[in-house]
Amino acid sequence: MREEKTAPTMKDVAREAGVALGTVSKVVNGIPVGEEYRLRVEAAIEKLDYHINSYAKGLKSGRTMVVAVLFPNLISPFFSKLVNCINKELTKRNYRMMFYATDYNPEKEQEYVYLAEHQKVDGIICLSYNPKLRVSENVRLVSIDRYFGSQIPCVASDNYGGGWLAAEKLVENGCRHLAMLRIGSPLPHEPLKRKDGFIAACESMGVPYMQKSLEDGMPYTEFDDFLMEHFHDGKLEFDGIFCATDSLAYVMKGTLKRMGIRVPEDVQMIGFDGSRAFGDLDLYCSTIVQPMEAIAENCVDIVLKPKGERSPSLICLPVTYEYGGTTLK
């Protein structure tokens, strides 16, 4: 999978011909340059088997060399980082990325899928919030995090294993009573398995746990109420919290601070995603890190597979634990 040779770029042609990048561009675009330069560039193009962004190659093979990428937005750090990784993988293979923001709107999403089909993209990578999404059989679609059935390949983190790992790490760090907090879409999707893995681990270890789930759009104050219900004599009933996302862990850190509860001294906390401030600085919390590069690589591998070649219906990629200040270690 990693061995694929990346196609030559205009820069490679310039280097091979010993001319400036602009000269290659002129030749490729049919703008006159000195005869000697033209011959050198053409020889380099032939030697390297260069196709301008593989576009000419694409035309021959009936491809557009474009993949449509549909995500709710680029505001959430998880989305923007993952789209960044997908873009890198596509560029490596000389594909271009057409980006569509769906805004969590199922109708918009469906419309963009139809449009992408109509525009003859070579594939669609979609982080969908539309469980009824329909796609023509002519276009390869890869879904991130939402399983649509055996016909549409789905790529996700090992969410179940991640939930299990979070429970294990909290217990390793000395926690004896756990809680899990979750807010998100009530629709079935892979991240729901974080809860299943967490509960299975608690039961397997014989550790008592409780949980509180909210649906998207419900006020976070319900979590405050949940914490208050389990707060007696200045102490919480649990000493370890697993939050289903880093974003939730970030919010809960603020709530706990206002309640006078110290993290990690009084209660330890683990999130899920691996989000960092400014994309690459500190982690927001100790967390289960999603393997963004691997998710992107698998999505692109599958979406560019020749038609008819079969793919697994679900690929779950291994997650890792990383310390980020909200646990003892």
Added chain:
Amino acid sequence: MREEKTAPTMKDVAREAGVALGTVSKVVNGIPVGEEYRLRVEAAIEKLDYHINSYAKGLKSGRTMVVAVLFPNLISPFFSKLVNCINKELTKRNYRMMFYATDYNPEKEQEYVYLAEHQKVDGIICLSYNPKLRVSENVRLVSIDRYFGSQIPCVASDNYGGGWLAAEKLVENGCRHLAMLRIGSPLPHEPLKRKDGFIAACESMGVPYMQKSLEDGMPYTEFDDFLMEHFHDGKLEFDGIFCATDSLAYVMKGTLKRMGIRVPEDVQMIGFDGSRAFGDLDLYCSTIVQPMEAIAENCVDIVLKPKGERSPSLICLPVTYEYGGTTLK
């Protein structure tokens, strides 16, 4: 500018015809549906003057309805948020966005500009790190934050005014000795004016100031050294710091904490950008907020202007101050 009517979408056609979105898609893609449905859809298409994503319309007018957007990456929250806004503006006008990550690499950037030209995009919006960037006269290019001269329109925040505002706000909050910290590209670009505006304001108010500038890639520890040089008897020589970006303010908050200096009690701090944790939660610091939506709207307005129509060479958009915990108010 704001009055532009957005073109009808497939959804509008479905609503008008009283059919499902999938039926419209079938008709548009030439897939058989019941005669009555086909007629209803065709009538709605005609009535609304619908063109599939304006693609057919584009073909007629020699347009591709695609704009190329070139940014270093989608990892920095400033970049990802701004690209998100640009995408929204393009979608509103039924344009599609082809995204290219340049990775701060001037050669890659130049190559993507050549490729975009070759692929006949209708325009290019670029946040460039290549002061020698060349672009053909046939393609409209709008530059964000880097001024290339009178031929290429540049859109930016009012960086000078923002630097001035930061100094004023620190003084309003009681600071008497200011400092400015900056790390970034040594190439001339609009954000450099933050410093000019800051210094002009200090001089106009008669407030003493000092400054420390680092070039990209230099270690942040140089700022630690700068702080230590001006740290005597447990006190800094200055009581107000203007950081050229929120990201730098975030890092300096950590440094000051390690030195035992309290923010905002001992020293107040203002950043620049308006970055928020997880895109839409808390501000990282008190800050000068860049008007992302307005920047995006202006870029798209200009890039889609008919050829030959003239544009200003530099548009600076007003910034605002927002409290984010690192100043008294």
